[in-house]
Amino acid sequence: MFEYDVLVIGSGPGGQKAAIAAAKLGRRVAIVDRRDMIGGVCINTGTIPSKTLREAVLYLTGLSQREMYGQSYRLKDDITVGDLSARTQHVISREIDVIRSQLSRNRVTTVTGTAKFLDPHTLSISGPDGLETRRVTAEKVIIATGTRPARPDSVDFDGRTVVDSDQILNLDKLPSSMVVVGAGVIGIEYASMFAALGTKVTVVERRDRMLEFCDLEIVEALKYHLRDLAVTFRFRESVVSVERHNGGTLTLLESGKKIPADTVMYSAGRQGLTAALALEAAGLAADSRGRIKVGADFRTEVDHIYAVGDVIGFPALAATSMEQGRLAAYSACGEEVHAMRAELMPIGIYTIPEISYVGKTEDELTESSIPFEVGIARYRELARGQIVGDSYGMLKLLVSPEDHKLLGVHVFGTGATEIVHIGQTLMGCGGTVDYLVDSVFNYPTLSESYKVAALDAMNKMRAVARFSG
C-alpha cells in the first residue's frame, strides 16, 4: 500500500494543475517543492514577476500615453528598482497565497523539500542542508520540475553585473547600459522593458533573426519600435566571453567587437532540472539539456511515471504546462484524455508592444504551397486605437480562399495577447471569415479589428475572383 495515489514533484503551473486534477478525482495527492519556490519558476522568477515588471514599467514611464501627451510625458522621473519591485513582490505574494489556498482546500498535502528517487515508487525528501527529512511512496508520480537558466561555464556570473534571467529581478539599481545575450522570448521581453526605462540596450544573437517562429512582418515592426527606444541589435554574432571590470563589464564577440555596459544579462536558453532527481533509480534518464522524453499522454518510459511542463521541452510555456499537468493527472487516474490541439496553441510575447498569434505564419503557408489571402486592420483606423493612443497596432488574418477558414491570426500592439483568443475560438470551431464579416462587434473596441480585417480579406478575394471566374 502506497502512502499517496499521486505524488507530484514541483509546484509550478504543470505540478499545481496535475495535483488539483488528481485531487478532484478523489485521489490522495501530495506535491513536493522547496519552501521558497511554491508556484515554481512561473510565480517566483519567470512569468509573473516579468509580466508585473512590464506593467510597472508601462505605468511609471508613461510610455503608452506618450502619443497623447508628448514624448516627455512620464508618471515618475527617477524610477527606482524599489518602485518596480514593490509591485512585483505584491503580486508574487498574493499569487503564492492563492496557490497555497487552492492546494489546501483540495486536500493536497504540501511536502517541503527536494525530491529524489530511491526506487520507482519511493522518493527521499531532503531539506536545504541536503539531509533527508522524510520518505514518501506513491503509486503514480508526476515530474514537473521545470528548468533553470543555462549558464555557460566560461562566464563568471556574480548576480550583480553579470546576471541570468532569474537574477535580473534582484539588481540593486537600474543600469544605464546593458548587453542582452540571446534574442529568445526572455531576452527580447527584458530588452523591451529596460529600453522603455531608458537603459541603452544591445542585443547579441547568434542567429540571423529573432523570434523566427513569429510572422516576419510583425517581428520587423517590433524591431523598428525597439530601435526607436535605442536598442541596438547584433545578429549573426556570438558572445565568447564577458569580462568584469571595476564599474562595468566588457562583452567580447567572436567577430572581435567589444561592448562596454553596466550589466550583462544572459538569456541563452534553459536547462531541465533533473540532476537532483536521481532518475536512474527510477529507471529513467534525461537528455544533455536535462529534458525527459514522454509519449502522447505525458507518460515516460516507466509506465507509472509522467512528466509535464518545461522539463519535457517545447513549447515550455506556463499556459501549456498547466494543460499538460491536467492531462497527465487524468491519464494517471484512468480518465479519458483528449489530446491537446497543438495547432490551436496561442503564443503571447510580452514585448513592448506585445505580440500574439495562433495558427500558421505567411512563411509556413508559402513553404507548404498553401494559398492564402491576407486581411489587415490597423489600430490607427479604429476608434479604440485612437482613444488608447496606439497608432502602430495591427491585426492580420490569413484566410484560405478555398473554404474561407482562418489559417492564422497575428496581432501586434495593445491587447494583442487578449484579442488573439477571438481568432483562436473561431479556428477551433471551424468558423470562416464570413462569420466575422457578418458579425457586429462592440464599438469602439480593438476586437472590431477582426471585422475590419475580415472585410479586407474578403475584398481581396473578390478582386481575385473577378479575374479568375
Ligand SMILES: Cc1cc2nc3c(=O)[nH]c(=O)nc-3n(C[C@H](O)[C@H](O)[C@H](O)COP(=O)(O)OP(=O)(O)OC[C@H]3O[C@@H](n4cnc5c(N)ncnc54)[C@H](O)[C@@H]3O)c2cc1C
Ligand atoms: C523570465 C520568464 C518569463 C516567462 N514568461 C512567460 C509568459 O509570459 N507566458 C508563459 O506562458 N510562460 C512564460 N514563461 C515560461 C513559464 O514560466 C514556464 O513555462 C512555466 O513556469 C513552467 O512550468 P512548470 O510546471 O514546468 O514548472 P516551473 O514553473 O519551472 O517550476 C518547477 C518547480 O519544480 C521545483 N523542483 C525542481 N526540482 C525539484 C525537486 N527535485 N524536488 C522538488 N521540487 C523540485 C522547483 O523548485 C520549481 O518550483 C516564462 C519564463 C521565464 C523564465
Ligand SMILES: NC(=O)c1ccc[n+]([C@@H]2O[C@H](COP(=O)([O-])OP(=O)(O)OC[C@H]3O[C@@H](n4cnc5c(N)ncnc54)[C@H](O)[C@@H]3O)[C@@H](O)[C@H]2O)c1
Ligand atoms: N511570453 C512567453 O511566452 C515567454 C516569455 C519568456 C520565456 N518563455 C519561455 O522560456 C523559454 C526560454 O527562453 P530563452 O529566451 O532563454 O531561450 P531560447 O532558447 O528561446 O533563446 C535563446 C537564444 O539565445 C541565443 N544564444 C545562445 N547562446 C548565445 C551566444 N553565446 N551568443 C549569442 N546568442 C546566443 C540562441 O540562438 C537563442 O536564439 C522559451 O522556450 C519560452 O518558451 C516564454
